[in-house]
Amino acid sequence: MTSPRSRREFLRRLGLSAAVTPFLLNLPSLGFANQLERKKRLVVMFSPNGIVPKTFWPDEEGSEFTLKESLTPLAPFKDRTLILHGVCDKIRGDGDNHMRGMGCLLTGIELFPGNIQGGSHTPAGWAKGISIDQEIKNFLQSRPETKTRFGSLEFGVLVPERADTWTRMVYAGPNKPVTPIDDPYQMFTKLYGRAKDRGHLKSVLDDVVADLHKVRDAVSVEDRRLLEEHAAFVRDMERELTETRSAELDHPVPQLEPGLKEENDNLPRISKAQIDLMVQAFAADFMRVATLQYTNSVGNAKMRWLGVDEGHHELSHEPDSNDAVQEKLTRINHWYCEQLAYLAQRLAETPEPGGVGSMLDHTLIVWTNELGKGNSHTLDNIPFVLVGNGLGFGMGRSLKFPKVPHNRLLLSLAQGMGHDLKEFGNPDYCKDGPLALS
Numbered sequence: 001m002t003s004p005r006s007r008r009e010f011l012r013r014l015g016l017s018a019a020v021t022p023f024l025l026n027l028p029s030l031g032f033a034n035q036l037e038r039k040k041r042l043v044v045m046f047s048p049n050g051i052v053p054k055t056f057w058p059d060e061e062g063s064e065f066t067l068k069e070s071l072t073p074l075a076p077f078k079d080r081t082l083i084l085h086g087v088c089d090k091i092r093g094d095g096d097n098h099m100r101g102m103g104c105l106l107t108g109i110e111l112f113p114g115n116i117q118g119g120s121h122t123p124a125g126w127a128k129g130i131s132i133d134q135e136i137k138n139f140l141q142s143r144p145e146t147k148t149r150f151g152s153l154e155f156g157v158l159v160p161e162r163a164d165t166w167t168r169m170v171y172a173g174p175n176k177p178v179t180p181i182d183d184p185y186q187m188f189t190k191l192y193g194r195a196k197d198r199g200h201l202k203s204v205l206d207d208v209v210a211d212l213h214k215v216r217d218a219v220s221v222e223d224r225r226l227l228e229e230h231a232a233f234v235r236d237m238e239r240e241l242t243e244t245r246s247a248e249l250d251h252p253v254p255q256l257e258p259g260l261k262e263e264n265d266n267l268p269r270i271s272k273a274q275i276d277l278m279v280q281a282f283a284a285d286f287m288r289v290a291t292l293q294y295t296n297s298v299g300n301a302k303m304r305w306l307g308v309d310e311g312h313h314e315l316s317h318e319p320d321s322n323d324a325v326q327e328k329l330t331r332i333n334h335w336y337c338e339q340l341a342y343l344a345q346r347l348a349e350t351p352e353p354g355g356v357g358s359m360l361d362h363t364l365i366v367w368t369n370e371l372g373k374g375n376s377h378t379l380d381n382i383p384f385v386l387v388g389n390g391l392g393f394g395m396g397r398s399l400k401f402p403k404v405p406h407n408r409l410l411l412s413l414a415q416g417m418g419h420d421l422k423e424f425g426n427p428d429y430c431k432d433g434p435l436a437l438s
Contacts, residue, residue, distance in 0.1 A: 037145055037146075038355070038362065039285075039288065039352070039355060039362045040288065040362060040363075040364075040390050040391060040416070040417050040418065041282055041288050041289070041290075041359075041362055041363040041364070041390055042133065042136060042288070042289050042290075042363070042364055042366070042390070042391070042413060042417055043278070043289075043290045043291070043292060043343070043363065043364070043365040043366065044106065044133055044290075044291045044292070044365075044366045044368065045291075045292040045293075045294075045339070045340060045343070045365060045366065045367045045368070046105070046169055046291070046292070046293045046294060046367075046368060046369065046370075047294045047295070047299075047333070047336040047367070047369060048294070048295055048296060048297050048298065048299040048312065048313070048369060048370060048371075049297075049298070049299065049312055049313050049315075049316035049329075049369070049370075049371060049374045050316055050369060050370075050371035050372055050373040050374035050375075050376075050377075050378075050383075051070060051329075051333050051369060051372070051373065051374075051383050052070065052326050052329050052330050052333065052373075053372075053373060053381070054068075054326075055068050055069045055070045055326070055330040055333075056068055056070040056071065056330075056333065056383065057083070057085050057381075058071075058083060058085075058398040060398055061398055061399065061400045062397060062398065063396055063397050065083070065397070065398035069330055069334060070330055070333040070334050070337060071083070071337055071385070072334070072337075073334065073337045073338045073340070073341040074337060074340070074341055074344075074385075074387065076341070076345070077341065077344050077348070077387055078396065079395065079396040080344070080360065080387055080388055080389055080395045080396065081385065081386065081387050081395060081396065082385075082386040082387075082393055082394070082395050082396070082397055082399065082437065083384075083385050083386075083397070083398045083399065084384040084385070084386070084399050084401065084409065084435075085381060085398070085399065085400045085401065086381060086399075086400050086401030086402060086403050086404060087381070087382055087384050087401060087404055087405075087406050087408075087409055087435075088372075088379060088380045088381065088382060088403050088404065088405060088406060089101060089104055089105065089379040089380075089382050089405075089406050090379070090405045090406070090407075090429055091104040091108065091109065091110055091379075091425070091426060091429075092110070093110035093111060093124075094110070094111050094112070094113050094114070094121075094122045094123065094124035094125075095111045095116075095118055095121060095122065095123070095124030095165060096118035096121035096124075096377070097121075097370075097371065097377040097378070097379055098118060098166060098297045098298050098370060098371070098377065099111065099116070099118045099121075099124055099165040099166060099297070100124075100379065101297060101369075101370030101371050101377075101379055101382075102165060102166055102167075102168070102169050102296070102297035102370045103124075103126065103127040103165045103168070103169070103171075104127060104425075105169050105368065105370055105382075105406075106131035106132050106133060106169050106170065106171070106410070107127040107128070107129045107130065107131045107132070107171055107425055108129070108132070108405075108406065108407040108410050108424055108425020108426060108429065109127060109128045109129040109425040109426050110127075110128050110426065111124040111125060111126065111127055111128065111165065112124065112125035112126055112127070112128055112174075112175060113125060114126070114165075116164050116165050118165070118166070124165060125165065125175070126165060126168070126171070126174075126175045126176070126177055127165075127171050127174070127175075127177075128174050128175075129171065129173070129174055129425055130171050130172065130173045130174070130176075131169065131170050131171040131178075132410040132413055132414060132424060133152060133170060133289050133290075133291055134152065134170060134171060134172050134173075134178070134289075135414065135419070135421070135424065136289055136413070136414055136417045136419055137151040137152040137287075137288075137289045138151075139414075139417070139418075139419040140288050140289070140417070140419075146288065146418075148285055148286060148287050148288055149285075149286045149287070150190075150281075150286050150287040151287055151288075151289065152287050152288075152289035152290060152291070153181075153187070153190075153278065153281060153286065153287050153289075153290045153291075154170050154178055154179070154180040154181060154290070154291050154293070155180060155181060155182070155187065155274045155277070155278055155290060155291065155292045155293070156180030156181060156182030156274075156292075156293045156294075157182055157267060157270050157271050157274055157292070157293070157294045157295070158182060158263055158264065158267050158270065158294065158295045158299070158301055159179075159180050159182040159293055159295065159296055160295075160296055163177065163179065165297075166296050166297040166298055167296040167297070169291070169293060169370075170291055170293075180291065180293045182270070182274075182293075184270060184273035184274055184277060187274065187277050188277065191277065191280075191281055191286065192234055215227065226283070226353055229283075230280065230283065230284060233276075233280050234280075264301060264302055265304060265305070267301060267303070268305060271294070271339050271342075272342070274292065275292070275339065275342055275343045275346060276346065278290050278292065278343070279343070279346040279347060279350060279359070282347075282359060282363070283350060283353055283359065285353070288417075292343070294336065294339070295312070297370045298313045299312055299313060300312055300313040300314060303331075303332055303335065306328075306331050306332065306335055307331075308328045308331060308332060310328070312329075312332055313374075315328055315329055315332075315374075316329060316374025316375060317374060317375050318375060319375060320375070329374070336367075337367075337385075340365060340367050340385070340387060343365060344360060344365060344387050344388065347359040347360035347363050347365075347388065348360040360387075360388045360389065360390075361388075361389045361390070362389075362390045363388045363389075363390040364386060364387070364388045364389075364390040364391045364393070364413075364416065365386065365387045365388050366384060366385075366386050366413070367383070367384070367385040367386075367387070368382060368383060368384050368385075369382060369383045370382075380403060381403075382406060384406075384409060390416075391413070391416030391417065392416060392438060393412075393416065393437040393438060394437060394438055399437075401435070404432075404435065405429035405430075406429075407423075407424055407425050407426065407429040407430050408429070408430065408432060408433065408434055408435045409434075409435050410424050410425065411423070411424055411430060411433065411434035411435075412434040412435045412437050414434075415434050416437075
């Protein structure tokens with residue numbers, strides 16, 4: 001891997017500005033890319049309020065299984081999908097199940113005592129430990145061959161501004177929640193830099209286009225294609241954001257019903273933008289770990305584009321005997337699964353930069369939830385659906401476990417990413433080691 005000093009020398013020798021660096025870091029022919037070992041990437045995607053078991057879990061176990069209605073968007077990726085039933089969040093202590101379901105989901109450890117009251121349970125605070133995504137990120141960043149610009153990126157979609165145990169699942173350490181970025185413009189700024197005044201947008205490529213032309217002659221044909229695709233993506237994304245921002249400035253803000261965030265009906269568009277930014281950031285090797293958080297625990301988005309006018313959380317409390325609500329909840333989870341399928345498709349159609357196959361061959365996506373079922377608030381049978389071939393697991397299967405602690409799955413993810421952890425979170429739930437998923 002080229003050292004930072006030699007990178008600076010390369011930029012100086014060609015008379016390039018530092019602004020062009022993000023476009024060069026993943027070009028193998030320049031020696032900037034980390035190419036010493038096969039890349040592995042991890043994405044954790046979250047959606048809230050549990051699932052409808054009868055329309056979610058396959059009846060069968062093994063490689064011959066049928067995708068139920070909630071999971072049918074994964075049909076094109078069935079042979080790359082691993083569905084894990086029987087994985088349970090066994091962490092107890094302070095907080096209600098929504099709070100522990102969220103705060104313990106990726107940390108595998110109890111919440112601190114605190115003053116945030118939830119449901120009829122005791123109040124609680126933040127989680128007592130680091131989340132598995134950040135643990136893996138720190139491990140990768142400690143090794144020169146896997147160190148990247150950001151290490152990890154935390155994407156959000158309609159995440160509330162308020163910070164509490166219901167709204168944060170990523171932790172940099174005990175009592176250190178990480179806030180996801182749910183504004184695509186802000187994420188774009190983090191990745192590429194932007195003018196501070198949103199009313200007068202100036203293309204980031206205007207400052208580097210001449211530099212990109214200089215670099216063309218110094219890279220291989222394959223890297224030239226990658227460079228052009230990356231630049232085109234940034235230009236297209238910027239144009240979309242510019243047009244959107246201009247439209248918002250040119251029209252009066254509509255009056256919305258009380259309590260409804262004005263972004264609610266833009267959720268599908270924000271989702272697509274965030275996924276596109278994530279895939280491009282992976283292609284540029286800005287990070288190897290990412291999270292994608294839709295709303296929050298007890299999230300109450302109103303998915304009117306699906307014909308669902310009620311809030312998601314309020315629907316999730318209805319009894320199983322209410323068939324109309326069960327159908328709406330299935331529709332909602334089907335939509336979340338469509339987002340998962342879109343992410344998988346974008347990765348599958350993108351060639352692995354400097355490697356073989358597609359980016360999905362080097363990435364594992366984990367879709368999960370804070371509850372197994374909304375109206376019972378159970379922490380048993382937390383949905384874990386894995387898609388992609390990045391970690392070498394045996395995909396194309398439906399597995400049913402006898403209510404195993406989810407800490408064991410967190411260990412599997414770490415070891416699959418090359419981090420040989422023996423325990424994570426509460427060690428009492430790690431005694432049987434990682435789940436056997438190969």
